[in-house]
Each structure stands twice: as C-alpha cells, then as structure tokens.
Amino acid sequence: MFQGRSRFLTWMLVLGMAFLYIPMLLLVIYSFNKSKLVPVWGGWSVRWYAELFQSPEVWEAVMLSLKIAVVNATFATVLGTLAGLAMVRFGRFKGRMLLGGMLAAPLVMPEVITGLSLLMLFITMQDLIGWPAERGFSTITIAHITFSLAYVAVIIQSRLVGMGETLEEAAQDLGAKPFRVLTDITLPRLAPGMMAGWLLAFTLSLDDLVIASFVTGPGSNTLPILIYSRIRLGLRPDINALATIIILVVAIGVAIAGIILMRQQRQRDLELARISDD
C-alpha cells in the first residue's frame, strides 16, 4: 500500500531538490558567460573571474568580511559555550529565565529590528562615552557576536543534554574539583560542538547583510554590502563569478568539516565501545 505514495514522495523529493539546486546551478553556468548581459548566452569565457580578481574593492570587502567573521566566531564560541554551560549545568540560578529568553530571542528576531536597535545603542553610547567614535569593523563585529552567540548556545546546550553527566559525576566522586572537571572532562567532550558552533558563527557573519548595513559606517563595506549595492540595480556577470567562488569554497569547507566531525564521532564511539568492553 505504500507503493503508490512512495512514488509520489520520490517525485516530490526530486522536485524539491531540483527547486533548491537548479537556480544555483544556473548561477554557476552563467558566470562563464562571455556576454555582458547575464541571461543572453554568448559563449564560454572566464573574463568575469579575471575582472573580479582585479577589483581592489572586492578584495577589501572580502578581507574585512573574513576578519569580522573570524573574530566574531571566536568570541561567539566562547560566550555561547559559557551561556550553554550556565543554562544546562548550573541548575537554578537567579535570572536563568531572562538569560534563556535573551538566548532564544535573537534566533527569531527580524534582522531589521536587531540592526536598528544596535545602531541606536551605538549612537547613544557615542553621545554618552564617546565610543565607538566611528562605526565599521568593531560595531559590525559586536553586532554579529550578539546574534551568533545565541546560535552557538543552542548547539552547546543540545550537546550537553545529549552527553549526560555520568562522566562528570564519576570524576567528582573520585575527588576532582568542579573547575578541574570542567577543564579536563566537559570542555574536551564539548570540542566537536564548539567547532560546529564556530563554523556556524563564521558563516552567519559572512552571510549577514541587513544588520551590517545598519551598524556600518562610511567606507566599511563587507562583502554582502558590496554585492548588494551592485545587484540592486540588476544582474551583473561579475557577481555570478563571485557567487560561484563562494559556492565552491562553502562546498569544500562543509565537506572537510563533515569528514572531520564524522571521524571524531567514530573515534569516540570506538573508545566508548572499548571502555564498556573492559
């Protein structure tokens, strides 16, 4: 009886994947279009890639975006891990509800609101204490850390819940101090989760347009801001080339991260199996 539905589901899967991937595939194909008019095919060429690499504007934007993404991911991973530990392992403490709310809200908050309110904060701070004197790298990074840390905290929380507390309890019964338990047992076991969090925070930062456009200042263009200012006026073949490079880098990065995470998981499983065998 599932035969009929199964065929329907298979077709829906094919359709769904085609819907997700054909637009990106076309984006890549048209990046090799000789013609200046994106949708008109004029033969194969790599001239848009050459043009892209010669543009200092693009390089500056890429470097700024990468710098922001790395600093953001590092801070967000530290703060998000601390927040996740506090939420899962500290039992009840004063203000736990508020912390939970502040960690959940950025995940669903519309970007325009987050961007606007952070800009208002920066302007008010500038009035009161003279900092930040100018907006750019520092303000964008702070804005990104604020929403990225919430995503990291989600990953860490679910990882902590999944890990259970048996090993920690065992260590404590053997006389380890709570801080030692944290540094020697909890954090190493959390490492894969922290790595996943770091990568997520890194990509979220690279991807953000709306919040960055609110809190940036003159002259500080991140890559999304640069792309946006170009495509607002229509299709651009050089942006297709840029998109292709980004898709390629992401695909390679995700594949490598996936392989590393899978290997670590397998190793841990083997170790656990050995321990339980003994």
Add this chain to the structure above:
Amino acid sequence: MTDTTPGNPAAEADTSLQHPPLGVRISRKVQSSWKTVVVFLPYAWLLIFFLLPFVIVAKISVAEALIASPPFSSLIEWTDEGILTIRIVIDNFLYIFEDDLYVKTYLNSVKISTISTILCLLLGYPIAYGIVRSPPTTKNMLLFMIILPFWTSFLLRVYAWMGLLSDQGTINNMLISLGLIETPIRMLYTEFAVYVGIVYTYLPFMVLPLYANMEKLDNTLNEAAADLGAKPVSIFLTITLPLTMPGIIAGGLLVFIPATGEYVIPDLLGGGNVLMIGRLLFNEFHANHDWPVAAAVAIALLVLLVAPMMAYQHYQGKQAEAR
C-alpha cells in the same frame, strides 16, 4: 553529588590571612568564582547588546523627530526650575496607525508571510516525509542536501532568482524558445517573485523540524491501522497528521516569523511594487532619516511578532523537556 562551589566569604578571608603563595591564591580564587564568571560574561554581553538596545528603541519611538544629530528629542529633561520632566510623544504611533500606507504594509506583510508559510508546508511536508522513508545512506545524503544551502550565501540565492525571473531571464527565454509565449511574462518585481523567493530561502527551515518530528513516528501505528482496513488517506489524516503537528507548528513559526520582517527578498525581487514592513522600516530609516517613526515601526513589528515568538519558545522548551 555534592556542590563544592562557591565557598563562603568567611572561609575565603580566612585563607588569605595565612598568605599562601600568589599562584595558590589565584587558583583558589578561580576555583571559587569561576561559576560566577561563566554566567556573568554572556549575561552582561546580552544585557548590554541585546536588551538595552530595545529599551533605547522604545525610548526613541516616543520621542519627537528633530533636525539635529541625533535627530530626535530627549525623553528626560531638567527644566529651568530643576524639575525633572519626562516627555512622551505618542504621535509616532498615531501617525503609523492613521497613515493608510503603514496599515496596508503591515497587513500585506502578514498576508505574504502567511501564504508563504502554507506554500512551504505544502512543499516541505512531502519532502520531509520522503526523507524519513528513504534508506539510511540516502537519508543522510538528502539531509545534507537540505542543509547545504544554509551555508551558502542567502543574498546570492535570492540573486539567482533575479536571473531566472527577469524579463530576459532564463524562464522567459525558455518559454519563448519553446513557442509557448511570444512576449515575456512579467515575473520579477511582482508579489509572485516575493513568494518564490521566500519559499526558496525558507524551505529548509520547514523541512528540518518536520523531519526531526517525523523520524520519531512509530510506523507500527500505520501498519496496525492498515491491517484493520484503513485507507491510506484516512491513515494520514487520523494518525500521521496529528502526530506531526508539533513539527508543523515549529516549522511554520520558523518560516512565518523571519518572513514577516524580511527585507532583502521584497527589496530585490519585489522592487517598489510589494509593500512589506521590514523594507518600509529600512527605508524610513535610511532614506527618510525619520528615526522616531522607524523606531515606532520596529516596536509595532515586534508587538506583532511577540505572540508567535513566545509560542516558538514555549514549544522549544517542551521539546527540550521531552528529550
């Protein structure tokens, strides 16, 4: 399990009187206060950079627009007699509720995100179900393919549709060369394009919670119902659909909430023809420089989304407990 942290202050003062070496003192300090640090750092960060900004926006939304820098009046002022006065101007809210444009934009945003959410569900539900029913290796591959677009640029995914939908775009070119149409159909810069864009970018947000929910379903229920002679349609309606309701709600909220405040999609694919509140807010702020009205629009949008946001958080809490 015993709780050995944080030591009481009296005991701490006691140990410092004996003047142990600095390293030992520091490590003792760390031992007793690290939990406070763990909570304090993210807490302080979120209070300053997440909660405080909303208070400021709320404050500005009840201020008067001024031609100055910053372009709004201050809320609290000392009068000449040294009396503290608080001026609250609700004109900004009256203005956005009386102006037809704001009300229309508000309603149109809700309409567009509701319809998009339903479209995402109609497309995402069978996809999620299809993934659950696949053999394990294919399942992982398919899941990976659903997640992968997450990691590529959102902006460029929207841009891809500009190339497909424009007057000389891929779709129109194809239809013309097939002889189905003679003049291009206008698709880009219409509401239709906005629907396509939202469904395209938010589809994974619908599929993943649905998948997580469906994976836990017990297939024996379906088999039992089939053995007792239930038709596939009635099995679906009486067993599968009610059991997947939590997934539908989670996925629906994950699409509806961000879609309502969406800025990039209506701007790039809808052009000036599609009214949405996120785009209005952005323009009010960047083009018109009317900060108090932009702040009031933000507060109004927040009020609209508070109920679905709380519903989502409530649901997430229940999920966490269930684990």
